[in-house]
Amino acid sequence: QTIYLSEYQPPAYLVDHVNLRFELFEDGARVHSTLSMRRNPAAMQSGSTLELDGDSLTLESLALNGQSLASDEYRNEGDKLVIPTVPEAFELTVVTWIEPQNNTRLEGLYKSSGMFCTQCEAEGFRCITYYPDRPDVMARFQTRVEADKSAYPVLLSNGNPVEQGDLENGRHFVTWEDPFPKPAYLFALVAGDLVEKRDTFTTCSGRNIDLRIYVEARNARKCDYAMDALKRSMRWDEEVYGREYDLDIFMIVAVDDFNMGAMENKGLNIFNSSCVLASQDTATDAAFQRIEAIVAHEYFHNWSGNRVTCRDWFQLSLKEGFTVFRDSQFSADMGSPTVKRIEDVTLLRTAQFAEDAGPMAHPVRPASYMEISNFYTLTIYEKGAEVVRMIHNLLGAELFRKGSDLYFDRHDGQAVTTDDFVKAMEDASGRDLGQFRLWYEQAGTPVLAVSDHYDEVQGVYRLDIRQSVPDTPGQSGKKPQHIPFAIGLLDSEGQPLPLNMGAEDSNGPAERVLELTETQHSFEFHGLKERPVPSLLRDFSAPVRVHYPWTREQLLFLMSHDPDGFNRWDAGQKLAVDVIQSLVDAPQGTEIEPRLVEAYRLLLNDTELDQALVAKMLLLPSEAYLIELSEQADVPAIHDAREQVLTHLAQALRDDLLACYQRNAGQGDYQLTPGAIARRSLRNTALAWLLHIDDKQGRALAVEQFEQADNMTDRLGALRALVNSGFESDRIRALAEFFERFQDDPQVVELWFSVQASSDRAGQLPQIQALLEHPAFDWKNPNKVRSVVGVFAGQNLAAFHKPGGSGYRFLADQVCRLDDSNPQIAARLVSPLTRWKKFSPQYSSQMKTALERIRDKTELSRDVYEVVHKSLAD
Numbered sequence: 001q002t003i004y005l006s007e008y009q010p011p012a013y014l015v016d017h018v019n020l021r022f023e024l025f026e027d028g029a030r031v032h033s034t035l036s037m038r039r040n041p042a043a044m045q046s047g048s049t050l051e052l053d054g055d056s057l058t059l060e061s062l063a064l065n066g067q068s069l070a071s072d073e074y075r076n077e078g079d080k081l082v083i084p085t086v087p088e089a090f091e092l093t094v095v096t097w098i099e100p101q102n103n104t105r106l107e108g109l110y111k112s113s114g115m116f117c118t119q120c121e122a123e124g125f126r127c128i129t130y131y132p133d134r135p136d137v138m139a140r141f142q143t144r145v146e147a148d149k150s151a152y153p154v155l156l157s158n159g160n161p162v163e164q165g166d167l168e169n170g171r172h173f174v175t176w177e178d179p180f181p182k183p184a185y186l187f188a189l190v191a192g193d194l195v196e197k198r199d200t201f202t203t204c205s206g207r208n209i210d211l212r213i214y215v216e217a218r219n220a221r222k223c224d225y226a227m228d229a230l231k232r233s234m235r236w237d238e239e240v241y242g243r244e245y246d247l248d249i250f251m252i253v254a255v256d257d258f259n260m261g262a263m264e265n266k267g268l269n270i271f272n273s274s275c276v277l278a279s280q281d282t283a284t285d286a287a288f289q290r291i292e293a294i295v296a297h298e299y300f301h302n303w304s305g306n307r308v309t310c311r312d313w314f315q316l317s318l319k320e321g322f323t324v325f326r327d328s329q330f331s332a333d334m335g336s337p338t339v340k341r342i343e344d345v346t347l348l349r350t351a352q353f354a355e356d357a358g359p360m361a362h363p364v365r366p367a368s369y370m371e372i373s374n375f376y377t378l379t380i381y382e383k384g385a386e387v388v389r390m391i392h393n394l395l396g397a398e399l400f401r402k403g404s405d406l407y408f409d410r411h412d413g414q415a416v417t418t419d420d421f422v423k424a425m426e427d428a429s430g431r432d433l434g435q436f437r438l439w440y441e442q443a444g445t446p447v448l449a450v451s452d453h454y455d456e457v458q459g460v461y462r463l464d465i466r467q468s469v470p471d472t473p474g475q476s477g478k479k480p481q482h483i484p485f486a487i488g489l490l491d492s493e494g495q496p497l498p499l500n501m502g503a504e505d506s507n508g509p510a511e512r513v514l515e516l517t518e519t520q521h522s523f524e525f526h527g528l529k530e531r532p533v534p535s536l537l538r539d540f541s542a543p544v545r546v547h548y549p550w551t552r553e554q555l556l557f558l559m560s561h562d563p564d565g566f567n568r569w570d571a572g573q574k575l576a577v578d579v580i581q582s583l584v585d586a587p588q589g590t591e592i593e594p595r596l597v598e599a600y601r602l603l604l605n606d607t608e609l610d611q612a613l614v615a616k617m618l619l620l621p622s623e624a625y626l627i628e629l630s631e632q633a634d635v636p637a638i639h640d641a642r643e644q645v646l647t648h649l650a651q652a653l654r655d656d657l658l659a660c661y662q663r664n665a666g667q668g669d670y671q672l673t674p675g676a677i678a679r680r681s682l683r684n685t686a687l688a689w690l691l692h693i694d695d696k697q698g699r700a701l702a703v704e705q706f707e708q709a710d711n712m713t714d715r716l717g718a719l720r721a722l723v724n725s726g727f728e729s730d731r732i733r734a735l736a737e738f739f740e741r742f743q744d745d746p747q748v749v750e751l752w753f754s755v756q757a758s759s760d761r762a763g764q765l766p767q768i769q770a771l772l773e774h775p776a777f778d779w780k781n782p783n784k785v786r787s788v789v790g791v792f793a794g795q796n797l798a799a800f801h802k803p804g805g806s807g808y809r810f811l812a813d814q815v816c817r818l819d820d821s822n823p824q825i826a827a828r829l830v831s832p833l834t835r836w837k838k839f840s841p842q843y844s845s846q847m848k849t850a851l852e853r854i855r856d857k858t859e860l861s862r863d864v865y866e867v868v869h870k871s872l873a874d
């Protein structure tokens with residue numbers, strides 16, 4: 001049941017061309033597929049047996065070179081179709097019958113809001129027809145789609161439309177041809193009653209590309225932002241990576257029921273509606289930014305993923321890590337680079353570090369898996385992107401670009417490995433990345449234990465750094481990795497000091513990237529008249545944990561002096577973490593660090609510093625991050641400590657908060673610039689804090705903002721503040737009004753669910769259960785499931801971890817219920833339980849019981865089986 005990278009073999013047969021014909025009906029679909037195949041000259045095993053993958057298919061007919069095969073000439077083994085003898089080259093015709101209208105797994109061809117659509121990555125194509133469904137089989141596709149013309153006027157597939165016409169019985173067809181060979185996971189089909197928004201883009205070589213976004217008519221006005229983001233992405237990829245678009249048409253389709261965010265199918269990207277549709281009244285700033293990043297991400301895959309694809313699914317990070325890195329560079333260029341970095345690192349340190357320390361830990365290039373859908377993880381995506389970022393930093397922008405040019409040039413049209421990527425970087429730069437490759441092979445977050453020593457007499461400051469990589473399931477005794485460790489030193493005035501590493505040096509640079517390759521390193525810095533304050537791991541130069549005995553003085557100092565914006569923010573986080581942690585289990589009435597209050601007062605009143613950075617610095621570390629940092633977490637205790645600090649800060653800074661709110665109150669037309677986004681963030685943080693202490697004036701401001709906001713960020717900010725306040729009648733009224741106003745908009749209803757599900761006031765278990773009974777809730781829609789069940793278990797941590805284990809039992813029940821209809825979503829929902837060992841015994845034993853309850857369900861899907869069994873293994 002487990003698949004190993006070490007057992008990789010090239011495919012025995014290749015497909016040169018695929019001819020597909022889809023007959024779409026209300027009670028099912030007939031798929032005619034004609035494959036032009038030949039034996040792979042590079043195949044390792046001999047013999048002439050053909051094996052095709054299939055899942056949930058009804059085989060209607062099978063013919064080899066036009067001769068229909070009798071039932072003893074092939075074997076239908078459920079997930080495989082085996083033809084014992086085939087010639088060197090042949091044409092295979094397969095006809096299958098499938099039922100998209102009953103497909104609740106949302107893999108393969110399915111129906112969403114009345115339209116037909118597909119999701120084939122990773123292994124969905126085999127739910128459409130029998131096929132060698134692996135990414136190293138690349139073929140040219142021609143696809144003819146036939147359906148009722150009035151119900152499905154729009155018929156789409158990959159590539160360019162080459163023919164269309166009417167058929168009998170009110171039906172019609174369109175034929176699409178994709179000139180680029182591709183793996184089956186990039187196949188897509190859409191049929192529906194959709195409106196299109198059109199635009200054009202002229203490429204760097206002067207070609208005109210037809211751009212189209214297809215949506216249901218009610219969403220026609222919510223496409224402008226995505227279209228703009230698409231054009232910005234196309235231009236950026238030309239300018240920064242020299243990548244030009246290659247087809248004459250590029251299409252995006254929005255669908256409501258989608259397991260993931262979006263999919264990069266060649267020329268026909270399919271998006272979860274919530275990741276593409278936006279308008280000022282219905283989308284928050286965060287949603288706009290997410291849409292821009294995802295549109296860019298999927299577009300960038302056209303080169304990093306489609307033109308050059310993965311040899312096998314162990315190489316998933318080849319396309320995902322690289323593409324996430326590319327989209328994060330793009331977002332940094334479009335907005336505030338420091339803020340983007342803070343957001344990426346927050347996600348990495350909170351969720352990826354947790355994954356890397358838990359039972360599902362796996363390397364960026366895993367060595368084995370049971371169900372590949374479970375490996376679309378933060379490790380593959382975010383840690384994978386950090387690994388590419390480190391290569392970028394080690395090589396510098398220019399050599400990195402040489403390396404990416406070489407990679408695209410050398411491997412265009414091929415299915416390759418992460419090793420091929422690193423090799424191209426090495427060949428273009430002349431750098432040896434041999435040891436660096438361990439980042440792809442070893443799981444776990446490296447730990448750097450840093451200590452320092454200052455020799456007053458010699459004026460020498462020394463950093464001692466010890467590296468270790470923790471054991472992870474199936475991996476122990478790891479080797480030290482190649483870690484770029486960016487640092488600076490500050491004098492007592494906050495001025496950067498020159499980093500002189502030889503006794504004779506002077507005028508050294510103010511920042512250096514130390515390259516750690518051994519278990520132990522010492523670095524000396526000369527010519528220092530006083531003990532410096534170190535600024536470590538600047539801009540988070542490597543995905544590692546740094547342990548250094550910070551004093552609160554040092555952190556306060558860095559918070560206001562570090563020239564590295566990221567570390568300035570991080571110093572504030574570290575200080576807040578330290579203060580909160582010291583309150584966990586402390587006696588009632590323990591004093592809260594007065595310098596924290598003063599630091600926040602300074603921030604609240606600082607109008608000089610980049611306001612986007614100020615807005616980020618004001619946010620206290622999340623409960624999830626505090627849990628990640630602790631051993632044997634007691635969530636309610638962590639929650640209470642954090643609330644205490646918040647209450648204390650809000651009370652002490654009440655007037656400053658009001659002033660900050662007023663200063664940042666509505667200023668003219670809605671804009672999506674980093675400055676305007678920062679102002680909204682600041683005023684909504686101020687509002688949230690004021691309402692946290694049930695401030696009367698804050699309440700009046702919140703009600704007014706809720707009613708008069710001209711954008712969703714402010715309306716939702718006010719709603720969230722009211723929901724999390726003690727003003728119960730305002731909470732109830734605001735929630736009702738909000739629903740009344742936006743009930744026809746699924747994206748906003750999702751926000752409405754998640755505001756409640758994430759609130760410890762409005763989202764206790766009985767209230768969550770009531771939300772599941774709400775008419776707007778829909779078990780078949782992954783976004784709704786995520787916005788209630790996922791948000792409750794992932795964000796409303798004190799309620800989820802309520803003593804007694806009711807939250808765990810609830811989650812186990814929902815996982816079991818979903819496992820039958822949508823195993824991918826079910827497996828993802830298990831995740832909050834998988835780290836049971838992280839929590840103090842009273843919680844962990846009940847979490848384990850909940851996992852066992854899932855384990856014992858009958859007919860568990862492979863997806864959930866893998867997660868639950870690995871979590872319970874010792």
Ligand code: ARG
Pocket residue numbers: 121122259260262263264297298320373376
């Ligand atoms: N390749 C898509 C993206 O990252 C994600 C597809 C995920 N599909 C899945 N079955 N997990 O853009």
Ligand code: ZN
Pocket residue numbers: 297301319320323
């Ligand atoms: Zn991707």
